[in-house]
Amino acid sequence: MKSFTIAAILAATASLVSAAPANPTGGNPCDVMRCASGTICQVSGDGESGRCVPEAEQRCGADVVCGHGSRCCNPVMGICVSPPNMFCIMSGGIVADDESADAATPPPIQLDQDIEQQGSSSSSNGTSCGPNVCRGDETCCNPGCGYCTKPGQGCTKEFCAPGSGPQCGKKAFCPFGWECCNESCGTCVRPGGVCTMQFCIE
Structure with missing residues (x-):
């Protein structure tokens, strides 16, 4: 009877392991992967899987390459994160309609030292x-x-440039009617717009 109980437990455990999803966290697939030294986990374009690639080759979206020590957490939006700031937005993307021009982030107004x-x-x-x-x-x-x-x-x-919106970080102002969503990078969005929470260094 004792051997039957152990065999039943092993069989149940094996069926649970084989039924486990490839990404048990439901978030970033690289959270459950370990890569060899000199490589880093790169999330696939669909966000469902990850693979180890040399650090120098890590692409994040169509035109972003993550720097040394950082990793791609959202290839759709081209977001790279670095420890200890590992917060990442896992949704979003490019608007594919006539409002795409309104959804684009404008260049912030740069401060002029002479103002x-x-x-x-x-x-x-x-x-x-x-x-x-x-x-x-x-x-x-x-x-x-x-x-x-x-x-x-x-x-x-704070410093307010004449005719501008709110200050966003140390060197940028948002256009009138926009709001600052990431002071670290000086990123402005329309109210309710999508914002990336990456950390930028000057």
Whole structure:
């Protein structure tokens, strides 16, 4: 009876192992692969499997090659990640309709070292603060952005380029009506747009 129980357990275990999916995590297939030194796991174009390739040859999408120490986590969108920042968006892609021009990320407005913020000046209707006018009980704390505060309130010291949208990272501004989705890379998107969360180094 004892040998029958062990045989039954082994048979049940073997059937479970053979029925396991190729990618048990349901996410990135490279999460369950180990590659030899000098190689890195590359996700297939369909995202269903991975294979070990030499680090120098790792392509990520049509026109992206991941750098040394990073790996391709989303070949559809061409996203590379590096430890310890391994967060990756596993969906998304190129819009294939007439709105594709609207879905493209615009080039951010680059800061110019020569641009100076406007100062504030007093007028009979309040204090002029960049594009705004502060009320009598307010002070202009950031004239470049037109921010007014009451005494004791905090104020951001960000730089706002004239006629631009929000600042995105240290050197970029988004176009008016767009929002910053990745300050590290200075990436701007339309509200509700898809954003990659990769880390960029200057």
